[in-house]
Amino acid sequence: MSRRTYELRTYGCQMNVHDSERLAGLLEHAGYERAATDATPDVVVFNTCAVRENADNRLYGNLGHLLPVKKSHPGMQIAVGGCLAQKDGARVVERAPWVDVVFGTHNMGSLPVLLERARVERESQVELREALEVFPSTLPTRRESAYRAWVSISVGCNNTCTFCIVPSLRGKERDRRPGDVLREVEMLVADGVLEITLLGQNVNSYGVEFGDRLAFGKLLRSCGDIDGLERVRFTSPHPRDFTDDVIDAMAETPNVMPSLHMPLQSGSDRVLRAMRRSYRAQAYLGIIDRVRAAMPNAAITTDVIVGFPGETEEDFAATLDVVREARFAGAFTFQYSKRPGTPAADLPDQVPADVVADRYERLVALVEEVAWAENKRVLGEVVEVLIAEGEGRKDGATKRVSGRSEDNRLVHLAPVDARPGDVVSARVTYAAPHHLVADEILGVRRTRGGDAWQRGTEAADAPPPKQRNAVPIGMPTLRLG
Numbered sequence: 001m002s003r004r005t006y007e008l009r010t011y012g013c014q015m016n017v018h019d020s021e022r023l024a025g026l027l028e029h030a031g032y033e034r035a036a037t038d039a040t041p042d043v044v045v046f047n048t049c050a051v052r053e054n055a056d057n058r059l060y061g062n063l064g065h066l067l068p069v070k071k072s073h074p075g076m077q078i079a080v081g082g083c084l085a086q087k088d089g090a091r092v093v094e095r096a097p098w099v100d101v102v103f104g105t106h107n108m109g110s111l112p113v114l115l116e117r118a119r120v121e122r123e124s125q126v127e128l129r130e131a132l133e134v135f136p137s138t139l140p141t142r143r144e145s146a147y148r149a150w151v152s153i154s155v156g157c158n159n160t161c162t163f164c165i166v167p168s169l170r171g172k173e174r175d176r177r178p179g180d181v182l183r184e185v186e187m188l189v190a191d192g193v194l195e196i197t198l199l200g201q202n203v204n205s206y207g208v209e210f211g212d213r214l215a216f217g218k219l220l221r222s223c224g225d226i227d228g229l230e231r232v233r234f235t236s237p238h239p240r241d242f243t244d245d246v247i248d249a250m251a252e253t254p255n256v257m258p259s260l261h262m263p264l265q266s267g268s269d270r271v272l273r274a275m276r277r278s279y280r281a282q283a284y285l286g287i288i289d290r291v292r293a294a295m296p297n298a299a300i301t302t303d304v305i306v307g308f309p310g311e312t313e314e315d316f317a318a319t320l321d322v323v324r325e326a327r328f329a330g331a332f333t334f335q336y337s338k339r340p341g342t343p344a345a346d347l348p349d350q351v352p353a354d355v356v357a358d359r360y361e362r363l364v365a366l367v368e369e370v371a372w373a374e375n376k377r378v379l380g381e382v383v384e385v386l387i388a389e390g391e392g393r394k395d396g397a398t399k400r401v402s403g404r405s406e407d408n409r410l411v412h413l414a415p416v417d418a419r420p421g422d423v424v425s426a427r428v429t430y431a432a433p434h435h436l437v438a439d440e441i442l443g444v445r446r447t448r449g450g451d452a453w454q455r456g457t458e459a460a461d462a463p464p465p466k467q468r469n470a471v472p473i474g475m476p477t478l479r480l481g
């Protein structure tokens with residue numbers, strides 16, 4: 001008998017992307033296989049996000065599109081999990097009775113059993129838990145990349161930012177023990193992974209559960225002792241908890257990359273207070289100064305929300321000032337919109353949509369200008385690019401190979417004989433606001449199947465295989481924190 005097939009549809013942040021790797025692992029462990037791209041799957045799983053605007057409309061719209069497909073494919077099942085499922089629970093089945101399974105953020109591991117139960121009992125199954133059942137890292141996983149992996153160090157968040165639904169859906173922060181985290185990293189490296197990203201809603205408060213406020217810096221340093229681990233990143237830090245020992249650990253641990261994505265959200269102290277973000281603009285800029293003092297070429301990126309309730313033109317101008325002063329290499333920018341269930345949704349003085357849109361446009365223009373200027377600073381520098389699966393681009397007849405530099409910048413390279421997982425050393429020849437082009441290839445380092453440093457044609461001044469903090473560039477990779 002052929003195996004039942006599945007398709008996963010993921011929305012939202014890195015946390016969800018990583019959770020989807022767990023869901024795929026769980027399903028495959030239970031005997032399912034991933035559906036071919038053009039085939040109708042037996043099971044469609046939505047891993048939802050409640051943070052984004054119109055998340056509900058999008059989900060129910062997609063479920064509506066699936067109804068006729070399900071009718072014409074007897075036996076097909078639909079499951080809805082993630083933050084929106086945790087928020088809506090049984091309402092999902094009330095609005096879309098053709099959904100077979102609803103599961104929450106705390107019981108991902110139940111998915112295969114719930115699917116089976118729904119099939120046998122011919123009845124929708126809704127199962128949510130108020131607290132985490134099993135730390136997701138103990139579940140099987142199906143990684144999307146052979147060379148890069150996420151590693152959860154914590155789930156949940158103890159903060160109460162007024163615009164954020166995460167604390168009520170993901171619960172209080174739970175920290176994994178450092179030994180468990182490091183064991184997972186070692187196993188990933190043994191499996192060929194070169195780059196890991198330590199993942200938590202607030203990585204800087206890691207250790208709060210077991211009473212060690214220096215735990216995150218120690219964890220970074222321990223990652224530095226793992227042979228074969230080339231690159232360590234993390235997301236998201238919270239400015240309130242960002243301590244100097246973490247900056248020291250970043251600067252002193254060679255495989256911790258010189259990039260930092262630290263959410264600003266607003267440059268106005270008044271708005272930060274209303275957001276319940278317990279740092280102020282000067283404190284934020286102070287962290288950036290100390291990061292740059294320790295790592296002069298670190299690339300720093302951020303998240304910014306415009307149009308938070310009560311934001312005045314003066315507040316917005318303060319945000320623009322911080323963006324200029326911080327010299328961000330990139331930013332995720334968001335227009336504030338009400339999220340039901342968050343304290344900010346009930347605040348007076350909601351900013352009119354046209355004002356929000358106007359400020360948003362001005363913010364984006366400034367972010368692009370600053371990011372482009374930052375990128376131009378690296379013209380002529382040498383970058384080490386870890387070639388990634390699935391990234392590449394065509395410039396006319398030229399098919400480029402692409403990857404990320406040490407500080408996480410997207411770099412498009414001249415055609416070169418390099419495979420995913422190889423590290424290419426190249427000189428930057430062009431800078432755009434969102435990427436670099438490096439047409440002068442200096443060498444390719446095979447990271448698997450032989451470690452030979454293969455020199456390119458212009459290799460006379462090729463750098464050594466490992467060189468850090470060489471290039472002040474970076475791109476954002478996350479959305480919350």
Ligand code: SF4
Pocket residue numbers: 157158159160161164165166167201202238480481
């Ligand atoms: S924005 Fe980040 S730090 Fe604030 S409550 Fe949400 S997850 Fe926690």
